Amino acid sequence: MVRHFAIDDDFLEKQNKKVVRALKQDFSALGRKLARRKIDIDKIVKKLKYFKVAVPSWGLGTGGTRFGSFPLPGQPRDVLEKLDDTATINQLTRATPLVSLHIPWDKTDDYSALKRHAKKLGLSFDAMNSNTFEDQPGQKHSYKYGSLSNAAKAVREQAVAHNLEVIDIGKKVGSKAVTVWIADGSNFPGQDSLSESFERYIESLHQIYKALPEDWTMFIEYKPFEPAFYYTVLADWGSALMASTEVGEKCKVLVDLGHHLPGTNIEAIVARLIKAGKLGGFHLNDNHYADDDLTAASIYPYRLFRIFHELIIAGKIQGRKFQLAYMIDQSHNLKDPVEALIQTAMELQNIWAKALLLDHKKLRSAQRNNDVVMAEMTLKEAFNTDTRSLTAMARREAGGAIDPVGVYRESGYRKKIAKQRAA
Ligand code: AFD
Numbered sequence: 001m002v003r004h005f006a007i008d009d010d011f012l013e014k015q016n017k018k019v020v021r022a023l024k025q026d027f028s029a030l031g032r033k034l035a036r037r038k039i040d041i042d043k044i045v046k047k048l049k050y051f052k053v054a055v056p057s058w059g060l061g062t063g064g065t066r067f068g069s070f071p072l073p074g075q076p077r078d079v080l081e082k083l084d085d086t087a088t089i090n091q092l093t094r095a096t097p098l099v100s101l102h103i104p105w106d107k108t109d110d111y112s113a114l115k116r117h118a119k120k121l122g123l124s125f126d127a128m129n130s131n132t133f134e135d136q137p138g139q140k141h142s143y144k145y146g147s148l149s150n151a152a153k154a155v156r157e158q159a160v161a162h163n164l165e166v167i168d169i170g171k172k173v174g175s176k177a178v179t180v181w182i183a184d185g186s187n188f189p190g191q192d193s194l195s196e197s198f199e200r201y202i203e204s205l206h207q208i209y210k211a212l213p214e215d216w217t218m219f220i221e222y223k224p225f226e227p228a229f230y231y232t233v234l235a236d237w238g239s240a241l242m243a244s245t246e247v248g249e250k251c252k253v254l255v256d257l258g259h260h261l262p263g264t265n266i267e268a269i270v271a272r273l274i275k276a277g278k279l280g281g282f283h284l285n286d287n288h289y290a291d292d293d294l295t296a297a298s299i300y301p302y303r304l305f306r307i308f309h310e311l312i313i314a315g316k317i318q319g320r321k322f323q324l325a326y327m328i329d330q331s332h333n334l335k336d337p338v339e340a341l342i343q344t345a346m347e348l349q350n351i352w353a354k355a356l357l358l359d360h361k362k363l364r365s366a367q368r369n370n371d372v373v374m375a376e377m378t379l380k381e382a383f384n385t386d387t388r389s390l391t392a393m394a395r396r397e398a399g400g401a402i403d404p405v406g407v408y409r410e411s412g413y414r415k416k417i418a419k420q421r422a423a
Pocket residue numbers: 065129181221223256283291329
């Protein structure tokens with residue numbers, strides 16, 4: 001496959017050469033350590049290479065959807081430039097060959113050109129995201145009081161039609177999934193019927209589901225609050241499980257890590273959704289308060305590890321049929337978004353690697369014997385392993401960077417695109 005990467009291959013190799021000796025030393029030291037735990041480091045490296053995650057197109061510019069944004073020079077001006085930045089993140093990390101589009105933000109006149117551009121960059125399209133949480137210019141009906149669950153039929157129909165359009169665009173670019181997140185809810189008791197709004201939402205989902213191509217998946221994403229501050233139509237995994245069960249086989253639940261109240265045991269939710277056969281995928285990020293969309297593992301790395309641990313167990317039991325969509329959902333105002341996404345990709349690689357190191361036999365036996373200390377220590381033994389040389393080696397072997405942020409900075413990528421995109 002021909003791939004056109006922005007950073008020169010020779011330059012990347014030269015940068016890697018500067019640190020490869022140190023990497024080899026660290027890697028073989030870790031290899032010896034793991035061998036004592038009867039783990040073959042090369043096998044972990046190989047497994048890690050399968051871990052791929054999608055970049056959210058909306059995460060490539062500064063600022064999210066809240067408050068003001070402080071634009072950075074060289075922000076992508078259109079969806080093609082968003083792909084360019086994604087390709088650079090993928091070139092360095094080798095973990096992000098996928099991009100998740102958001103409609104209407106990423107609308108363009110020529111989808112075959114978009115698909116060609118993606119192919120040239122070695123990228124393909126993950127889940128499509130619809131947007132009925134804000135009004136677009138010229139839109140007939142407002143979503144001020146909700147979209148898919150709105151009390152007015154005409155508004156619901158408009159929101160359904162938008163989702164169908166999103167699926168149509170997705171078909172053109174080769175996507176296989178649509179993610180539906182709605183901002184619907186109420187701010188005051190009495191504002192809407194708690195039961196009827198949920199019924200109306202499910203009925204709208206049915207309409208979208210009817211148009212879902214055979215080989216597609218529909219993800220529904222729950223969130224406890226914001227923008228609605230009293231009641232949210234799809235607030236939690238229980239509601240999402242109910243709705244997805246009613247709607248059909250191909251309707252799955254998407255877990256955004258930021259969409260839980262503080263203290264929620266997310267890995268337990270993940271385990272339940274796996275049991276129900278309804279876990280579809282993730283929006284990976286981190287949070288301190290609520291939906292903060294921070295860099296993955298910046299606040300709660302151990303929580304992410306425990307979630308990945310559940311996924312690895314499920315993969316061991318179910319084998320290849322256990323397939324999830326891993327997407328990043330983050331948006332930054334302070335960091336260069338490309339750097340932030342590189343950081344997230346690297347953190348995900350590291351935590352995934354740690355979870356792969358867990359000694360399942362030892363854990364099972366400790367659990368069976370109610371040996372609480374040994375069980376917990378087995379988790380910690382994996383989590384506390386410094387896997388950075390392992391993930392760096394995996395990246396290097398896949399053609400990426402040993403030190404992605406370092407190479408990115410050294411390459412002057414941001415300066416270059418700032419100039420090119422200044423016009
Ligand atoms: C909002 C929601 C949700 C969604 C994202 C993209 O909280 O996370 O995935 O927008 O539409 O931040």
